[in-house]
Amino acid sequence: MESTVTAYIALICVSGVLNFFLFVYAFSRKERFQGATSFMLYTLALTIYCFSYAIGLTSSSMEQIMFWTTIQYIGMPAAASLGLVIVLQFLGKQWNRKQIASLFILPAITLLLVATNDSHHLYYKSIQPHAEYGLPLLDIEIGPWYVVQGIFTFSCMFYAFILLLVRLKHIKSAYRAQHLVLMCGHLVPMATAFLYLIGATPAGIDPVPIVMCISSGLYIWAILSVNMLSLLPIAKETIFDNMSEGVIVLDSQQRLIDFNAAAKKMFPAMQHSMIGLQLDRVWKQLTDMNFPLSPLKEQASFDFSLDNGYGISYFQARTSQLQQGKRASAGSLIMMIDMTELKQLQQELEHQAYYDGLTRIYNRTQFFKISSQLLQQAQAKKQPFSLILFDIDRFKLVNDSYGHDVGDQLLIHVVQCCKHILPEDALLARYGGEEFIVALWEYSSDQVRQLADAARLHIASQPLYVNNLKLNATASFGIAHLQPGNGQTLQALLIEADQALYSAKRNGRNQVAVK
Structure with missing residues (x-):
């Protein structure tokens, strides 16, 4: 039996040496790779775990064994949490500091309970020398917190393994080797810990620190052959996907x-x-x-x-x-x-530049631009061209009596009335204040007058209901008509339309006048 324990101690020491090598190697290159601190703490925790357990196996008294057991629990419970942190960092998972810190609350409680076990026996109900072989092997009756820590340790390793397994299918072939190494590094101790927890391993011996030499050996191979510590594949994928x-x-x-x-x-x-x-x-x-x-x-x-x-x-x-x-x-x-927001902003700015913000029809500037082109085309094709200038009668009285909000609603109402009458190809714009202008082409003077009169009648017959008010409005219209072949300018037509509108106002409003 003594030779068997000696072999166990030798294997555990190998695990400790390999983990200490990984700690020193990571420390010497901590500026070169992401997650160096977590990896260093992880390998240091495993080093403490392995060496303290090995020294405990060489002890000849219960006091010595319990002392080294307490030292062992400085590293063992934290190692599971640190292993999960390494996987989270490797996969680019974003956990904040509070979430990370929460992983170490339970290991800290475990260390405290192990150190003070004689006063409460929550972790070990009893620890006795092995009935058959004696010290340093022990017969242990576990306490309730031992179960809690065991479940926590297994859960951390299992969750880390599942995260790696799920990500495996998305890993490029060039980076798959180091990913598989991490998976094996968690699978081997996880499976061993499970067998130990259910009592399927030799009594009195914890096999986990022994098999850690397998995981540590894989890590060393991955570092030297596929540059595992660089974490390049995940860094690349994290940047790529973000x-x-x-x-x-x-x-x-x-x-x-x-x-x-x-x-x-x-x-x-x-x-x-x-x-x-x-x-x-x-x-x-x-x-x-x-x-x-x-x-x-x-x-x-x-x-x-x-x-x-x-x-x-x-x-x-x-x-x-x-x-x-x-x-x-x-x-x-x-x-x-994605240019959608920029495109929508551009369209909104263009709309503001071309359209009146209140009535959503062309503004004065855009009307001049388009109507000038239409006039030129009409003159070139010897087609008729007409302007209708109209405004709302006594609009100032509406603003003074009911407020500008009601006045704005009346402007919108009049525009809607006109749209209901005017043909789709008519160019309707807000000329200024309560004045509006319409450009028509290919319509005879009689047709234009009929359209203007129809719009006038529709406005007068459609009251506006706003703020519990029934508001009846009328409008006066002035028409200027360009005969085919006439070389008249747009400004000249506007003057004629304005004179016609003034005539309609002077003769009693709510009528159509033609220049």
Whole structure:
């Protein structure tokens, strides 16, 4: 039996040495890789665990064994929490400091209970020399907190393993080796701890520190061969998936080989099953359109829009080539920026520049711009062209009597009345204050007068109901008509329309006058 214990001690010491080597190696390169502090604390905790357990096996009294058991629990409970922290960092999971700190509350309680076990026996109900072999092997009757700590330890390792297992299918082949090493580094002690907790291992011996030499050996191999401590694959994937720009990666044959989370958000129909398909085929499935650049050009850009069912989204895409060594091209990137908000802002600014903010019809500036072009076209084609200038009668009295809010509602009401009568091709604009102007082409003078009179009658017959008021309004109209072949300017027509409007006002309002 003595030789068996000696062999156990030797294996545990090997685990301790390997973990101490990992601690020193990580400390010497702590500035070069992410998560160095967590890895250093993890390997230091395992070093304390292994060596204190080995020394405990060489002890010849219960007092010595209990002392080294307490030292052992400085490292063992915290190791499970630190192992989970390393996996969280490796996978780029964002836990805040309070969440991380909560993982060490229970291990701290466990250390305190082990150190004071003689006064409460919550962790060990009893510890006696082994009935058959004696010291240093022990017969242990576990207490309730031992079960709690065991469940916590197993849960941390199991959760870490599940996180790694779920992520495995998304890991690129170049980075899979170090991912598998981390999985094995948690699976081996987890399985061993489970067997120990259910009593399936030799009595009196904790096999976990013995098998830690397997996990530590795998870590050393991964560090030396696949540069595990750099955490490059996860750092790369974390950056890639957290980019706000959508990215599609193509190989040299323009086949899809990768895409990030932002691209998935832009194209909900994009699936990993599309990887390996030609870009043209993928783009057709995603947008129902052909890819706009054929062949794919270096440093090119294009705009496209998509209807996602909730409205139109606008995007700008840029292409670039991936270089690898002396090869002309190792592939391509398509980076896409969501321009929807910018496009909507641009449209809003354009609307503010072209339209009246209250009535939502053209403003005076835009009316002059468009009507000047229409007048030129009418003169070139020898077509008739007319202006109707009208305003609301006694509008100032409405503002003074009921307030500007009611006045604004009346302006909107009059516009809606006119839209109901005027043809769709009529150019309607707010000329200023309570004045409005209409441009019509290809309509005879009689037709224009009939439209103006119809609009006048409709305004007069449609009262405005606002703020418990029934408000009847009328409007006066002035018409200027350009005969075909006449070279009259827009300004001259406006003067004539204004004179006609003044005539309608002077003759009693609520009528149409023609210059």
